[in-house]
Amino acid sequence: MAHVKFFSGEQVPLEMHKVRIVQKLNLVPVEQRLEAITEAGNNTFLLQNKDVFMDMLTDSGVNAMSDQQQAAMMIADDSYAGSATYTRLERKLNEIFGMDYFLPTHQGRACENILAQTLVTQGSVVPMNYHFTTTKAHITLNGGMVEEIISDKGLEVVSAHPFKGDMDVAKLEAIVAKHGADKIAFVRMEAGTNLIGGQPISLQNLTDIRRVCDAHNLLLVLDASLLADNLYFLKQREESCKALSIREITRKMADLCDVIYFSARKLGCARGGGICIRSKALYEKMRGLVPLYEGFLTYGGMSVREMEALTVGLDETMDEDMISQGPQFIAYMVDELQKHGVPVITPAGGLGCHIDVMRFLDHIPQSQYPAGAIASALYIVSGVRGMERGTLSEQRDPDGTEPMANMELLRLAMPRRVFTLSQVKYVVDRLVWLYQNRSLIGGLQFTEEPAILRFFYGRLAPVSDWQQNLVAKFRADFGDSL
Numbered sequence: 001m002a003h004v005k006f007f008s009g010e011q012v013p014l015e016m017h018k019v020r021i022v023q024k025l026n027l028v029p030v031e032q033r034l035e036a037i038t039e040a041g042n043n044t045f046l047l048q049n050k051d052v053f054m055d056m057l058t059d060s061g062v063n064a065m066s067d068q069q070q071a072a073m074m075i076a077d078d079s080y081a082g083s084a085t086y087t088r089l090e091r092k093l094n095e096i097f098g099m100d101y102f103l104p105t106h107q108g109r110a111c112e113n114i115l116a117q118t119l120v121t122q123g124s125v126v127p128m129n130y131h132f133t134t135t136k137a138h139i140t141l142n143g144g145m146v147e148e149i150i151s152d153k154g155l156e157v158v159s160a161h162p163f164k165g166d167m168d169v170a171k172l173e174a175i176v177a178k179h180g181a182d183k184i185a186f187v188r189m190e191a192g193t194n195l196i197g198g199q200p201i202s203l204q205n206l207t208d209i210r211r212v213c214d215a216h217n218l219l220l221v222l223d224a225s226l227l228a229d230n231l232y233f234l235k236q237r238e239e240s241c242k243a244l245s246i247r248e249i250t251r252k253m254a255d256l257c258d259v260i261y262f263s264a265r266k267l268g269c270a271r272g273g274g275i276c277i278r279s280k281a282l283y284e285k286m287r288g289l290v291p292l293y294e295g296f297l298t299y300g301g302m303s304v305r306e307m308e309a310l311t312v313g314l315d316e317t318m319d320e321d322m323i324s325q326g327p328q329f330i331a332y333m334v335d336e337l338q339k340h341g342v343p344v345i346t347p348a349g350g351l352g353c354h355i356d357v358m359r360f361l362d363h364i365p366q367s368q369y370p371a372g373a374i375a376s377a378l379y380i381v382s383g384v385r386g387m388e389r390g391t392l393s394e395q396r397d398p399d400g401t402e403p404m405a406n407m408e409l410l411r412l413a414m415p416r417r418v419f420t421l422s423q424v425k426y427v428v429d430r431l432v433w434l435y436q437n438r439s440l441i442g443g444l445q446f447t448e449e450p451a452i453l454r455f456f457y458g459r460l461a462p463v464s465d466w467q468q469n470l471v472a473k474f475r476a477d478f479g480d481s482l
């Protein structure tokens with residue numbers, strides 16, 4: 001965003017866009033919210049949108065499109081093969097990332113399916129800075145194993161470290177030595193990291209990882225789903241990037257990688273995904289899976305309208321004004337919560353604001369899913385839908401034991417250009433109230449636990465009548481207010 005100084009001294013993020021289409025929101029009374037979350041099995045994924053006031057579940061496929069994106073959708077060239085729309089998308093990706101080959105997919109996890117089926121075999125190892133739910137699932141389904149080697153600083157919840165997403169280079173060396181280079185399917189870097197608070201990686205770290213990959217002849221794969229935020233942070237925080245344009249920073253990152261894949265539900269503010277590949281041989285190895293799982297090679301499951309919107313969205317990602325709104329709103333929210341003593345992950349990252357639930361609810365054991373409990377509690381007291389990112393989001397080990405997550409987070413995603421600052425203030429207000437009443441919140445237990453990706457559609461119940469007590473306190477404090 002432009003550097004605009006406020007005369008009053010109060011510095012708030014100033015939107016460099018205007019709103020021209022609006023959607024009416026519903027805020028139902030607290031008693032109805034308790035009913036809705038009970039019906040949803042205390043899983044915010046299962047809430048109905050009519051019961052949700054601010055949807056902060058995700059930034060996936062819900063970012064506001066620009067007028068230019070909408071306009072481009074009208075000129076989409078609809079054909080099964082040889083579409084001009086596809087050619088525009090392919091050219092744009094080539095211009096931005098400089099890779100010769102592209103495979104379109106219907107979303108990010110489809111890229112992971114193709115990568116894992118092509119590169120992962122029984123006994124493969126995939127070192128990564130941090131895993132993402134669907135990434136890990138695809139790797140393990142194909143018989144591989146994830147080695148998570150985020151630098152120790154990455155898991156410090158309160159920190160001033162600018163690049164908490166960095167991989168530990170020494171640990172990568174150790175893993176190559178332990179398993180042998182031929183067991184490593186690829187090295188995966190996520191920029192920025194989804195599950196640990198949208199924390200970015202540095203260009204220096206990516207350069208160091210490339211050096212290790214070169215020494216052992218390893219493929220370096222970048223998950224660029226959350227690249228827009230990461231680019232903003234590189235420009236703001238890394239000395240060597242300050243004088244570079246967003247476009248130049250992007251190319252420096254891309255030049256270090258062999259493969260870049262992304263979810264276009266995030267990158268490019270559209271829907272879809274794709275894999276950019278440097279080597280022809282690797283492209284040919286993966287190509288056959290696209291018609292099998294996605295669609296023909298010139299659409300890969302995407303609609304032509306989405307591909308047009310994506311092409312423009314990718315170009316807009318190269319504009320600092322366009323990509324700074326999200327991180328600046330998140331930083332505002334994190335600062336306000338910190339002023340009121342609410343425990344949050346610092347420094348502010350991309351994607352959303354992350355509440356540190358281990359500190360917020362230090363009376364609830366991890367086995368009772370504190371991050372799920374707070375997601376349920378926040379919905380009850382505000383109508384705001386967040387997402388559990390803790391033990392519930394982990395999968396059980398093959399022997400049935402339940403690993404406890406490194407962090408228990410409530411993620412409040414900030415879809416780009418969707419909320420106003422007063423709405424952000426409302427969430428802060430209700431979170432501050434909830435923090436002061438945190439002793440009322442209790443744990444959750446499963447009533448239905450699916451074997452795969454259980455957080456998506458598992459159902460839970462409170463371990464006591466704590467939710468009724470929370471509603472009663474809300475009424476006592478807020479009267480007949482919504």
Ligand SMILES: *Cc1c(COP(=O)(O)O)cnc(C)c1O
Pocket residue numbers: 060107108109110132134135190192193194223225226262263264265266272273
């Ligand atoms: C969302 C996401 C994915 C998966 O993308 P989908 O489009 O949701 O399938 C993969 N990696 C990261 C880092 C993500 O944030």
